[in-house]
Amino acid sequence: MSALSARVGRLPLIRQVRQSVGLQRGMLVTGLVLVGVVVLAAVFAPLLAPYGYAQLGDASGNFGAQQSPSPAHWFGTTVGGYDVLSRLIWGARTAVLVIVVGVVLSIVVGVLLGLLSGYLGGWLDRVLVVVADAVYAFPSLLLAIVAAIVISGGQSGLWSGILAAGISITVIFIPQYFRVVRAEVVRVKSEAYVESAQVVGASSARIMFVHALRNSTRTLPLIFTLNAAEAVLTLAALGFLGFGIEPTAAAEWGYDLNRARSDVTSGIWWTSVFPGIAIVLTVLGLTLVGESLNDLADPRLRARRKAKQR
């Protein structure tokens, strides 16, 4: 399950938490807590959410549209008559699935291409670098829109929607992983231990995956967290532009915000504010973790235990 892999992936973080001090520790821990809450909401959505994401009513009849927050509907109901709180919680599941699909796909493809390109060099390397640079410079949202059109024609169900959003995001991230891994491989390639491996007679594949890959993936966790944050934003933006997942297939925060646009003008705030805050907190959590890891990895930015300035 995704929960297990997420937990295993987080184990090394304990070291960073110990290493950090003061404000930096505060930022890292806050980030981890926020991410933890989102992951928990995603895993236990069926238990936590009071209603289904596409449920329009219960035994006592329909919920009604645009109902203000009440004991039965803590966060009110949407213009479509859904329960806002339930869609909020189910939305976490969609967001986490898209992050996992998108980031895993782009890491696999990006790292493979980066390894090949950096290690083999030659014309393949040059072509890939130019293509990656061109794609990197392009507005990522437009790229995601184009990809979403290709994959789903714009409308989709749960899995096709998640896959479409995941792949759209992948298209944006591949160049980033590609660049990082390639640069590292080019650097590592000239190290003495790679040369000695070649002398001993190791195959190219072995050198690439064992020697170069192991030593070129140090920076990946940083990019991973920052990309996960961007993935949530891209998913929401696609949803906001009407390229999201159908409301009956899954809950998606960006779609809910799109439907809430006209509510705002008539003063109905709960349909937009709650899903919006969900996006902000998720991205905030991921970014705080990423930033803190980045600072801790860089001795110049790492805060030291109090040595009074001046």
Next chain:
Amino acid sequence: MKGLWRYVLVRFLLIFPTIFILVSLVFLFMRVTGDPITAALGGKLPPDQLQELIHQAGYDRPLWIQYFEYLGQVFTGNFGTTLTGNREPVVDVLLRYGGATLELAVYALIVALLVGIPLGMLAAKLRDRWGDAALRVFAILCYATPVFFAGLVLKLVFSVWLQVLPPSGRASPRGVIALDRVDGATGIYLIDAIRSGNPALVGDVLSHAVLPAIALGLLTGGIFLRLVRTNVISTLGTGYVDAARSRGVSEFRLTTKHAYRPALVPIITVIGLQVAMLLGGAVLTETTFEWRGLGYELAEFLAARDFVAVQGIVALLAVIVALTNFVVDLIAAAIDPRVRY
């Protein structure tokens, strides 16, 4: 100077493969899955009429023939004709609405610089204290808040609850009529309003611009804040700043003059990178505020499933991004010799 000219030439030649790759990618992506006519009109017309239209437009020919034809068209500045709406060339759409997007992007950039630079210096000065932490969290919040959500909240607070600013549009309906009458209208409303010589009109245009500019500007402002902070921190630690301090230069002057100047160079490069982000953000901001620019039109075409128009606008934006990056790289190279090849 010889090195610089060589760089200019190489960098200029690099524009072409970039544009070529992006335009090809967009074409392949959009065409692999089907033809745009079925996407736009499928289900609305009987199948034989649909086939007729597809045949007329030439979408039933082999893909590679269409591809070369498309490349030829792009090379001559023809980005296709929209299928829906007025059935006009995409280039006309750009000319009509490009000004609005440019105007919004410039406002947003101004907001971003006004927010990012002073706050970034302040954060650097307060390094590792609570003020610094608060500013950094603010910067991350700017990044973490989707522009459309920021836009909706701003609208809710300032237009609906406080009712001090208009909720949407680029000008009031009467303002739009007055602006259209201005001789030689540029489409950039602020310029047109100033030329009309009517202060009320200028106020109208500016009041409509405030919320969209803040929504989009904060996104970039957060990035500037972080950048200025990191750079000022590193320059504050250099020898010449210590030397100036020992000569008795005030701390305020040290931060705002000595450490700040060198920290500006990376900002210019980042402004270039932000052009792509501003364009993406403009699509969302314009949709939120019904700001009728290129992004708003793009969203409309997306909703209408007019993928010829989408393909055209996206390809055109690719060209604009490639050209802007070229200009920015030149500025960066002129300032910092280390950038040159």
